[in-house]
Amino acid sequence: MDTSQLLHxxxxxxxxxxxxxxxxLKMGGLVERxxxxxxxxxxxxxxxxxxQVILQDEEVNRMDVESDERCIRxxxxxxxxxxxxxxxxxxxxxxxxxxxxxxxxVNIVERVIELNEEPQLKPYLDLPRMSxxxxxxxxxxxxxxxxxxxxxxxxxxxxxxxVDHLNHQVYRELLSYMAEDPHTIRRATNILFISKxxxxxxxxxTNIAEMVAFMVKGKMIRHMDKKKE
Amino acid sequence: MDTSQLLHxxxxxxxxxxxxxxxxLKMGGLVERxxxxxxxxxxxxxxxxxxQVILQDEEVNRMDVESDERCIRxxxxxxxxxxxxxxxxxxxxxxxxxxxxxxxxVNIVERVIELNEEPQLKPYLDLPRMSxxxxxxxxxxxxxxxxxxxxxxxxxxxxxxxVDHLNHQVYRELLSYMAEDPHTIRRATNILFISKxxxxxxxxxTNIAEMVAFMVKGKMIRHMDKKKE
Numbered sequence: 415m416d417t418s419q420l421l422h423x424x425x426x427x428x429x430x431x432x433x434x435x436x437x438x439l440k441m442g443g444l445v446e447r448x449x450x451x452x453x454x455x456x457x458x459x460x461x462x463x464x465x466q467v468i469l470q471d472e473e474v475n476r477m478d479v480e481s482d483e484r485c486i487r488x489x490x491x492x493x494x495x496x497x498x499x500x501x502x503x504x505x506x507x508x509x510x511x512x513x514x515x516x517x518x519x520v521n522i523v524e525r526v527i528e529l530n531e532e533p534q535l536k537p538y539l540d541l542p543r544m545s546x547x548x549x550x551x552x553x554x555x556x557x558x559x560x561x562x563x564x565x566x567x568x569x570x571x572x573x574x575x576x577v578d579h580l581n582h583q584v585y586r587e588l589l590s591y592m593a594e595d596p597h598t599i600r601r602a603t604n605i606l607f608i609s610k611x612x613x614x615x616x617x618x619x620t621n622i623a624e625m626v627a628f629m630v631k632g633k634m635i636r637h638m639d640k641k642k643e
Numbered sequence: 644m645d646t647s648q649l650l651h652x653x654x655x656x657x658x659x660x661x662x663x664x665x666x667x668l669k670m671g672g673l674v675e676r677x678x679x680x681x682x683x684x685x686x687x688x689x690x691x692x693x694x695q696v697i698l699q700d701e702e703v704n705r706m707d708v709e710s711d712e713r714c715i716r717x718x719x720x721x722x723x724x725x726x727x728x729x730x731x732x733x734x735x736x737x738x739x740x741x742x743x744x745x746x747x748x749v750n751i752v753e754r755v756i757e758l759n760e761e762p763q764l765k766p767y768l769d770l771p772r773m774s775x776x777x778x779x780x781x782x783x784x785x786x787x788x789x790x791x792x793x794x795x796x797x798x799x800x801x802x803x804x805x806v807d808h809l810n811h812q813v814y815r816e817l818l819s820y821m822a823e824d825p826h827t828i829r830r831a832t833n834i835l836f837i838s839k840x841x842x843x844x845x846x847x848x849t850n851i852a853e854m855v856a857f858m859v860k861g862k863m864i865r866h867m868d869k870k871k872e
Contacts, residue, residue, distance in 0.1 A: 482732070482857075486728065486732050489718060489728060489732065490724055490728055495719055499715065499718060499719055503714065503715050503718065503732075503735055506732055506735050506736060507711075507735060507736060507739055510736055510739055510740075510850075511739075589829060589832065592821060592825065592828050593828055594825075596821065596823075596825060599818055599822055599828075600818060603818065603832075603835070606832070607839075610836075610839075621739075628711075
């Protein structure tokens with residue numbers, strides 16, 4: 415390969431890598447938006463917005479496949495090594511979590527649509543708080559990935575406890591609602607699942623953060639502290 | 644590189660690749676076992692067995708990290724191309740699903756342990772049936788991966804509907820239990836979550852099968868038919 419070919423290949427490589435980073439950032443932004451919209455659809459009882467979250471998911475799914483294709487192309491054509499290789503292989507794994515976060519937002523709005531068919535059971539306080547934390551975790555886990563920032567990754571992992579705690583609180587509260595008045599059971603169960611989906615979104619962000627720590631520090635970080643899902 | 648070095652490298656490559664296949668098969672077997680044990684712990688009200696499932700999960704987590712390390716090593720040292728490259732990148736993604744299946748088995752037995760502290764609510768009929776299907780889906784999705792067998796992958800994807808259907812049936816039945824007798828609420832909620840975890844295990848197997856189809860046929864198979872999680 416002569417020098418001009420090599421330069422061309424390098425430029426192409428850098429471009430593909432930038433494309434991968436941009437794609438993952440965009441995908442992260444999209445799923446953050448899905449979570450925010452799902453929560454707004456719940457709080458404002460906005461069924462058309464809920465349906466929009468379902469539509470947004472197609473774009474997330476498309477980006478998931480596109481991102482994997484890009485990773486495989488990068489590996490096939492440029493045989494990256496060292497930190498680039500770890501970045502790309504981590505990217506391959508992270509898209510799965512981002513895509514599942516989108517799925518969970520869809521699962522939330524499916525419940526929201528059902529909830530909107532009946533009078534509101536109670537004002538929502540804990541769920542928007544959970545959603546806010548979960549969203550911040552998704553954002554920061556992706557930022558940590560982009561900047562190989564293990565301190566930020568550790569922060570994300572620590573924040574998961576708060577979401578678990580809120581989820582537990584919601585669970586207890588809803589059980590007592592149901593026990594007091596059986597007419598609330600269907601609605602309470604739907605809210606119970608929404609809380610669970612938010613908690614799972616936080617788990618996915620935690621998984622991303624653990625993979626970032628693994629990418630940077632090596633093998634011993636993942637699965638140090640497994641939580642209830 | 645002279646011929647003997649090249650032969651050495653090739654042999655090492657083949658060995659690593661065999662190790663990856665063996666590791667993923669073993670990991671698949673372990674999580675299948677976790678599902679079976681979790682269900683037995685439920686049906687036989689066997690709390691010690693439930694605790695064993697939690698312990699088994701450490702091994703699954705260890706294998707997850709080990710398998711990823713092997714994939715990265717294969718990519719770094721041997722720069723595989725074509726179908727080997729797609730096999731390895733798919734392997735990187737599949738371990739995440741296998742590990743989450745293990746997590747879900749742990750989530751099931753956490754509920755089983757709670758359930759075993761109270762009298763049994765009802766005989767379990769649908770859950771063992773769901774578990775059986777979910778287990779067969781996990782097994783077949785891994786077999787499909789090993790043999791690049793897209794017909795088998797398609798079968799796995801098709802079987803997911805049956806699990807979704809059973810999950811829905813369990814949901815309806817439990818809601819009416821709760822409505823009739825508020826004393827059943829705590830137990831019914833635990834069973835509700837077990838049903839959900841089984842359904843999620845089937846989702847993970849479906850994801851693996853979709854990735855196998857993607858690995859073999861290209862990009863258009865994934866996300867063709869998204870289901871409620």
